Amino acid sequence: MKIAVASGKGGTGKTTVSTNLAKLIEKEYEKKEDHRVWFLDCDVEEPNAHLFLKPSFTASKPVLVKVPQIDLEKCDYCARCSEVCAFNALAVLKEKIIFFEHMCHSCGSCTYFCPQEAIKEVSREVGVVQEGFCDDMGFAHGILNVGEAISPPVIDEVKSYQDWARVTIIDVPPGTSCPVIAALKDIDFCLLVTEPTPFGLNDMGLLVDLLRSLNIPFAVVINRSDLGNEKVEMFCREEKIPVFLKIPFDKEIARISAEGGSLVEEVPWVRDSFSDLWSKIKEMLGLWV
Template identity: 45%
Template structure:
């Protein structure tokens, strides 16, 4: 079973939930915890995993041979991302826009375009302990999109385990890539107007992708009720509430899991997992 933990915005607590859920259920299941937040991965800070394998992720960029190029513009016309522009002086490649699809190389009638590899990130895999496998994607600084890194990370998914993926924040292409072929999505939100706004965006994505989901309200004070009202109007499943509690915040700030410092929370997270399995329909 593959579970993605996401949020419409950053800072709502999705990593907190993903790490604590993985730790709690590892007593009963073989778990694989994947950090797909490749722009700022931080799951490893809570576990200090042993890395056993590392792989660089490359993007193939076009290289223009000025001697062969006739500036016919076919490469630029074919590129739907606008990564190529033709001027009187030659063809300019905008590396930050290139998706490495290779179409320009294919359509060039003069065979004036070759390719060179560029490292855009890496994937690391290993183990946290005997019950929990680990993987993380890391995007190189300055690179615009982690989609290829996330895609490569997900090739390591072991469906014989309970797989928990810490998704990137927001609702961009990287989140959509993370959600592909998952069995259930946990939407983590906070009880604020901003949290509600971005929760609605996340709900729209998982509904359009046909993914079963439920919501978790983090830092809940009980004073902001609009998320509960929205959940009622939309028939959303409220999986859990995590209170605005100083002991939880202190554990997090020290790199500790509150399911380890508070046994009652470990029990609650195990029940949360049971609820998710039931809602997903995956045996």
């Protein structure tokens, strides 16, 4: 069972929800079987779930992408590579070729179409994936190197862990663009964390459209539910989207989160709410777990 936690808008509480849900499920499965829950932090531009789950890392591997290397002995500056590059990563300016490596999507078109066969593909490191454990829970996250623009290769590498466990919780980056689509690939369910503000509503609407076109079942968590206005709830009612959990704006939650603490372990009423959330997810998916 692969459950993603996404938000559209940044800063709504995705990581709070995903890490606490993972802890709750892990507690439920404790002593039944080893490593039944895995947590994958796909927010590779700013991974932060490790601050709450505090894993011990056991392995780290680089993420490599293919980029063109041009043999200037063979190149006749015909500019075919620049023409076929959909991302404008290559410029052939008179007798000079400039390659913008951060714009390259590793599609291989330049290598394939070069009439002189002057291009070969070489590897370039764009980030790392680290894996480890927090008690009985498996943990992996990706870190995109500073200055890199394209995160999906790192996310894909983190996603390669998603079929290992009975339950996998995936922390999705904010937004609705390529990194989000990479993180949502082949999942069973998505929790959409939003807040009752105009920004929360707008970005949630974009994500709802995306999830519907990807045919992913989803439900909503409204964080800081007693602030802002009623429009998020009205939207959910009109669109027949289930609201599975409302988390009030609470000083204790803020304090424990700021200390990197675990809400489901330290606050009984939060544990009860997350337990209820987990039951609703299982019920919606007709789950046996």
